[in-house]
Amino acid sequence: MAEGAAPEADDGTAPPWERWLIRVRAYFVKEVSEIRRQPMLILSLIVGPLLVLIIFGASYQNSTPVLRTAIVLPPGGIPGLSTQQIRNMASYNFTIISVDEDRAGAEARLAAGELDVVQVLPADVFATLRENQTSTITFISNAINPLVEGWVQYLAYAEVNEINKTLLRLAALQAQGEAQTIRLKVSDASGVIAELQAGVSQAQEENVRGTLADLIDAIALLQQNLPPPEVLSAQSADLASLPGQLAQLKANLELVVQAIDDGTVAQRIADLAAAQSDLHILDKTLELFVNTSADVMISPVTQQYTNVRGQAYAAVIFYAPGVLALLVQHTAITLGALALVRERLMGAFELFRVAPVNMVQLLLGKYLGYTLVIAASSLVLLAAMMLLGMPLLGSWGQFALLLLLLTVASLGVGFLISTISGSDSQAIQLAMITLLLSIFFSGFFISLDSFARPALAVSAAIPMSHGVAGFQAIMLRGLAPSPGAWAGLIVIAAITFGLVVAITGRQLRGATR
Amino acid sequence: MSQERRLSVDSHDVTIDFGGGAGIFDQTYRIPEGTILGLIGPSGCGKSTTMRVALGLLTPQQGQISVLGTSPSAFTARDREQIGYIPQQFVLYPRLTVAENATFVASLYGMRTSAIKARLAELLDFIDMREARDRLGANLSGGMQRRLMLLGALMHNPTLIFADEPTAGIDPVLRGRFWDYFRKLRDEGRTLYVSTQYVGEAVYCDYVAVMRKGRILAIDTPAGLRKRVLGGEIIHISLEDERRTGEAVEHLRRAGDPVISARRVPGTDNEIHVTVADAGGSLPEVLNLLEDSDGPNMVVSSAQELQISYDDIFIRLMQREEAANG
Numbered sequence: 001m002a003e004g005a006a007p008e009a010d011d012g013t014a015p016p017w018e019r020w021l022i023r024v025r026a027y028f029v030k031e032v033s034e035i036r037r038q039p040m041l042i043l044s045l046i047v048g049p050l051l052v053l054i055i056f057g058a059s060y061q062n063s064t065p066v067l068r069t070a071i072v073l074p075p076g077g078i079p080g081l082s083t084q085q086i087r088n089m090a091s092y093n094f095t096i097i098s099v100d101e102d103r104a105g106a107e108a109r110l111a112a113g114e115l116d117v118v119q120v121l122p123a124d125v126f127a128t129l130r131e132n133q134t135s136t137i138t139f140i141s142n143a144i145n146p147l148v149e150g151w152v153q154y155l156a157y158a159e160v161n162e163i164n165k166t167l168l169r170l171a172a173l174q175a176q177g178e179a180q181t182i183r184l185k186v187s188d189a190s191g192v193i194a195e196l197q198a199g200v201s202q203a204q205e206e207n208v209r210g211t212l213a214d215l216i217d218a219i220a221l222l223q224q225n226l227p228p229p230e231v232l233s234a235q236s237a238d239l240a241s242l243p244g245q246l247a248q249l250k251a252n253l254e255l256v257v258q259a260i261d262d263g264t265v266a267q268r269i270a271d272l273a274a275a276q277s278d279l280h281i282l283d284k285t286l287e288l289f290v291n292t293s294a295d296v297m298i299s300p301v302t303q304q305y306t307n308v309r310g311q312a313y314a315a316v317i318f319y320a321p322g323v324l325a326l327l328v329q330h331t332a333i334t335l336g337a338l339a340l341v342r343e344r345l346m347g348a349f350e351l352f353r354v355a356p357v358n359m360v361q362l363l364l365g366k367y368l369g370y371t372l373v374i375a376a377s378s379l380v381l382l383a384a385m386m387l388l389g390m391p392l393l394g395s396w397g398q399f400a401l402l403l404l405l406l407t408v409a410s411l412g413v414g415f416l417i418s419t420i421s422g423s424d425s426q427a428i429q430l431a432m433i434t435l436l437l438s439i440f441f442s443g444f445f446i447s448l449d450s451f452a453r454p455a456l457a458v459s460a461a462i463p464m465s466h467g468v469a470g471f472q473a474i475m476l477r478g479l480a481p482s483p484g485a486w487a488g489l490i491v492i493a494a495i496t497f498g499l500v501v502a503i504t505g506r507q508l509r510g511a512t513r
Numbered sequence: 514m515s516q517e518r519r520l521s522v523d524s525h526d527v528t529i530d531f532g533g534g535a536g537i538f539d540q541t542y543r544i545p546e547g548t549i550l551g552l553i554g555p556s557g558c559g560k561s562t563t564m565r566v567a568l569g570l571l572t573p574q575q576g577q578i579s580v581l582g583t584s585p586s587a588f589t590a591r592d593r594e595q596i597g598y599i600p601q602q603f604v605l606y607p608r609l610t611v612a613e614n615a616t617f618v619a620s621l622y623g624m625r626t627s628a629i630k631a632r633l634a635e636l637l638d639f640i641d642m643r644e645a646r647d648r649l650g651a652n653l654s655g656g657m658q659r660r661l662m663l664l665g666a667l668m669h670n671p672t673l674i675f676a677d678e679p680t681a682g683i684d685p686v687l688r689g690r691f692w693d694y695f696r697k698l699r700d701e702g703r704t705l706y707v708s709t710q711y712v713g714e715a716v717y718c719d720y721v722a723v724m725r726k727g728r729i730l731a732i733d734t735p736a737g738l739r740k741r742v743l744g745g746e747i748i749h750i751s752l753e754d755e756r757r758t759g760e761a762v763e764h765l766r767r768a769g770d771p772v773i774s775a776r777r778v779p780g781t782d783n784e785i786h787v788t789v790a791d792a793g794g795s796l797p798e799v800l801n802l803l804e805d806s807d808g809p810n811m812v813v814s815s816a817q818e819l820q821i822s823y824d825d826i827f828i829r830l831m832q833r834e835e836a837a838n839g
Contacts, residue, residue: 014588014623014624014625017624018623018625019590019623020623022623022624022625023620023621023623024622025620026616026617026620026621029613029617029620030606030609030613030617033608033609033613034606034608034609037608037609037649038608068522186833345598345603346602347601347604347606348604348605350570350598350623351598351600351601351604351618351621353566353570354569354570354593354596354598354675355593355598355618355621355622356589356591356593356594356621356622356623357621375792
């Protein structure tokens with residue numbers, strides 16, 4: 001201390017604009033130094049999220065739930081299908097735990113939570129089908145999760161579709177076999193009708209009658225086993241006419257048989273000619289039917305999927321930009337939430353108010369300090385993510401700008417929490433609620449399309465919503481974030497900064513009252 | 514209080530009523546620059562509120578106050594740069610070192626890094642903390658934390674220093690060192706406004722304001738305060754012959770100047786308290802009044818100025834206040 005020297009406040013001091021900056025720097029350096037002294041905090045900022053991503057990437061398998069399922073067979077099982085075949089058919093979408101005939105037991109296990117789904121198969125499907133009725137597979141679940149229930153319903157639909165397709169294919173193959181047999185009989189019938197037209201003896205008439213009656217029975221059987229008209233129609237107009245042709249031929253043949261029985265064949269020469277013509281036409285149509293692939297017949301339309309990017313990203317890569325946005329927002333909000341309330345409670349505001357500093361300098365210094373720390377840790381995390389294979393297809397400049405805006409907007413939310421919190425624990429609690437809100441409404445896990453319109457306003461107020469969309473666009477698509485993402489972050493940052501300055505300024509003035 | 518020096522603080526009838534009897538009332542006092550004003554009173558008597566009004570942290574509901582010639586409500590940044598403040602509690606940062614804490618506070622006052630370095634080295638020597646320069650705030654003892662607060666308040670070289678109970682909760686040795694620091698700062702021309710609960714610390718101040726229930730009961734130099742309470746200075750006399758004590762008291766009372774009053778010390782047989790304006794100057798004359806061979810011709814076994822503690826003075830002031838208020 002200068003001995004005996006009178007205080008000289010102005011001596012060697014900086015000009016006002018420099019003092020203004022020095023005061024901002026004071027808070028900046030203070031915040032950075034304090035965080036620097038907390039290695040565990042820095043470590044958790046970078047290593048924590050990275051570890052979570054690595055574990056997620058290593059362990060994530062698929063997005064469909066595992067549904068433990070019991071299949072209940074009808075008494076005596078399903079004719080023509082073994083238990084193993086049934087198990088295989090259902091195991092694409094469900095994890096089959098048991099296949100047996102014990103429905104009560106299965107429902108008891110479902111009620112006890114040992115199963116997720118019980119499938120009750122109907123009795124003879126083919127017999128029911130032949131009776132022109134549909135069979136029903138009953139799916140029973142005990143889902144409490146609406147998403148799981150949606151999955152059960154969707155997977156049940158897919159399984160029934162698959163079964164229907166299989167049944168249709170079997171029916172089509174059977175019908176084609178029968179059609180092949182009929183073609184031989186058609187040829188025979190055509191010969192005997194020609195003979196009938198030429199005139200035959202009584203004894204020969206009996207032989208003709210037998211041939212025609214045999215064909216009529218075969219046609220009747222084919223009519224039963226033909227694929228549904230819409231399936232035939234989807235193939236061609238010729239095949240669409242097959243049921244009509246069969247019906248017409250059957251009717252004409254029945255007339256011929258009737259004429260033989262009545263001894264009026266000579267009067268029915270026209271019917272014989274018509275039947276002969278029908279046989280000719282039917283033979284052509286049956287030839288077409290037999291030569292049409294059963295698979296093509298039951299699945300006339302198939303899908304072809306192409307991803308212009310080759311394929312979608314692995315889940316861990318897809319979620320990585322969201323994790324980055326989540327990390328940035330949560331760190332910023334937590335740091336911001338504690339920043340002001342801590343200093344207010346420890347009494348530092350009183351010191352600040354006596355000193356020639358103002359709220360803007362205080363906030364700018366803190367914004368700068370925290371932004372530097374968060375940006376640095378985010379970049380280290382990003383580098384680690386890129387080593388794990390995460391791309392950054394877009395502009396680095398846009399990425400940096402988005403990171404900066406997301407940090408500043410999130411800090412604003414954190415500072416706002418800090419201004420309204422009465423204690424450290426309350427600030428942490430509010431930060432956690434914000435985190436929860438963000439996970440639900442930011443589009444991180446649940447698509448924003450799933451929400452009603454009012455919820456979109458909540459989403460727009462969350463910095464992470466814009467961060468997730470923006471980072472995904474830049475990193476995974478190589479596109480610029482939407483104007484809405486930029487504007488959203490700027491508006492949040494501006495509003496929170498204004499509110500924090502106003503509220504904290506009032507608190508600063510009242511710090512000692 | 515001296516009117517010759519410029520005033521650092523000038524308060525007139527300042528009142529802030531928080532309701533329920535809490536607040537400060539009708540406070541009128543002045544602090545000449547280059548002096549130490551001690552604000553003494555029990556906890557909750559309004560010392561901090563009084564100081565906060567002067568700092569501009571609270572606005573008076575009535576009255577006016579001027580600090581460094583300016584109303585605190587109109588302080589500019591330049592005005593604030595002349596003020597140093599040591600709050601009651603440790604408000605610096607446990608994760609920063611002593612040097613970083615001091616640098617932070619100095620930067621709030623706009624000091625350049627080069628100026629901070631020079632000033633820091635100087636002040637670390639002043640408060641005997643050179644060795645603790647790089648120690649974290651969290652690792653400082655309570656006394657070192659108080660000294661760090663003092664360091665922070667002095668970094669920007671203020672002319673007026675407010676210290677709100679800087680010696681609270683620290684050991685007597687360190688309290689003595691703090692007052693040594695304060696007197697050095699005063700000797701350099703600074704003005705110090707210090708509040709304390711320790712009445713005995715009044716002796717270190719140039720002026721003492723005694724507070725109770727938000728009011729300043731008395732403000733004077735420590736000696737002036739003593740005189741004000743006791744009506745002057747006291748000479749304590751012991752007589753050889755206890756049978757003549759009553760005669761001696763009567764004689765002294767009749768003698769007049771320099772004797773202001775005389776009385777037997779309650780509970781004793783041969784001891785007398787004689788009140789005079791100046792104990793040191795009047796002692797020979799008082800002894801002469803008793804030992805005069807042409808007068809009472811008494812034998813005085815001992816006579817000395819009575820040193821009444823400031824605790825007693827404070828208690829008497831309280832009692833007088835209570836008596837005045839019925």
